[in-house]
Amino acid sequence: MSKKIRLMPSGKEVAVAEGDTVLSALERHGYFLPNNCRAGACGECKTKVCGGEFDQGFILDMALSKADRENGHGLMCMAKPTSEVLEIEWETENNLPKLFPPQENVSHIVTEKRMVTGNIVKLRLRSIAKPIRFWPGQYVTLGNNNDIPARPYSIANIPNSDGEIILYITKMESGTTSVWAHDTLSLGDRVTLNGPYGTFIGDAAADTPVLCLASGSGLAPITSLASAALLRGGFRNKASVLFSARTKEDLFENGLFSFLDAKFRNFKYNYTLTREDNPGGLTGRIPDILDKVYPDLSGHSLYIAGSPEFVDACVAKAKRLGAKDELIHCEGFHAQQS
Ligand code: FES
Numbered sequence: 001m002s003k004k005i006r007l008m009p010s011g012k013e014v015a016v017a018e019g020d021t022v023l024s025a026l027e028r029h030g031y032f033l034p035n036n037c038r039a040g041a042c043g044e045c046k047t048k049v050c051g052g053e054f055d056q057g058f059i060l061d062m063a064l065s066k067a068d069r070e071n072g073h074g075l076m077c078m079a080k081p082t083s084e085v086l087e088i089e090w091e092t093e094n095n096l097p098k099l100f101p102p103q104e105n106v107s108h109i110v111t112e113k114r115m116v117t118g119n120i121v122k123l124r125l126r127s128i129a130k131p132i133r134f135w136p137g138q139y140v141t142l143g144n145n146n147d148i149p150a151r152p153y154s155i156a157n158i159p160n161s162d163g164e165i166i167l168y169i170t171k172m173e174s175g176t177t178s179v180w181a182h183d184t185l186s187l188g189d190r191v192t193l194n195g196p197y198g199t200f201i202g203d204a205a206a207d208t209p210v211l212c213l214a215s216g217s218g219l220a221p222i223t224s225l226a227s228a229a230l231l232r233g234g235f236r237n238k239a240s241v242l243f244s245a246r247t248k249e250d251l252f253e254n255g256l257f258s259f260l261d262a263k264f265r266n267f268k269y270n271y272t273l274t275r276e277d278n279p280g281g282l283t284g285r286i287p288d289i290l291d292k293v294y295p296d297l298s299g300h301s302l303y304i305a306g307s308p309e310f311v312d313a314c315v316a317k318a319k320r321l322g323a324k325d326e327l328i329h330c331e332g333f334h335a336q337q338s
Contacts, residue, residue, distance in 0.1 A: 007090035022076040030205035030234035036161035051087035116252040131163025136228035140195030154221035200331040204234030218306030287313040298322030305331040
């Protein structure tokens, strides 16, 4: 009997191969389910089962309480479907993954602080409380729960069990929070995060070609989205990231993207410089050169992140090249990142 997992409420179906757990079947089809131990011990992959039967396998009681079991939850890293169809709660009505409830005032310690360009600082933050669970592409707000107002910054890393969050923060001279992050914050300081927020998530399991466009610290959510999708089986069609920087000094995450480019045949990373020559490479603003690199965007899923002006100009150009509204995902809240 061939088995399948049905994702509710969208009704999308995923085939289950012999021996698959629910988690491994989902991942082979590009669906990312948060997980940690993959051995029934941490509870991270807990999911509500709406219909059908499954063998839960050996798991620890502390990872799935009696109440959870009675409410129909299971641990998908160990669960194997035993009925022809297993229905699990997966998405909201509009096909977004089920979002995690935001947490408030979660204390983190600054474990790394490093300038990656002339005006973008990288902060690596480690939770001293329960880690914030998030989907790639989402953002948190950063402040100190005192005199520094909380401002939104996209998470640049992929979800992990250590509760680490990486942020890239552009210094805005007139803004309290970004100036504090650049000039005052030190290693070992305590900061406060709220979140996750945002719906810049899209569908990593979509089988359309994917094009991600970013400028400045807009590369942060694109880094999280693209690495999560590629490393976990998503972006099954062709996928590319095109990054816009003023000069070579303004490039960052080049190492990670070069790695992804080398490892995944379907993935291409490229950049364009807007204020410097780029021998053998691209120069000019993305909206001005997009048609030369991607003349036909009909059928593409687009992820665009950067300043509101950058996002608007890219969306307008992409639409002229055939991109469809429903496949364009944007993140342009940089105006609030003071
Ligand atoms: S990933 Fe830890 S219980 Fe499933």
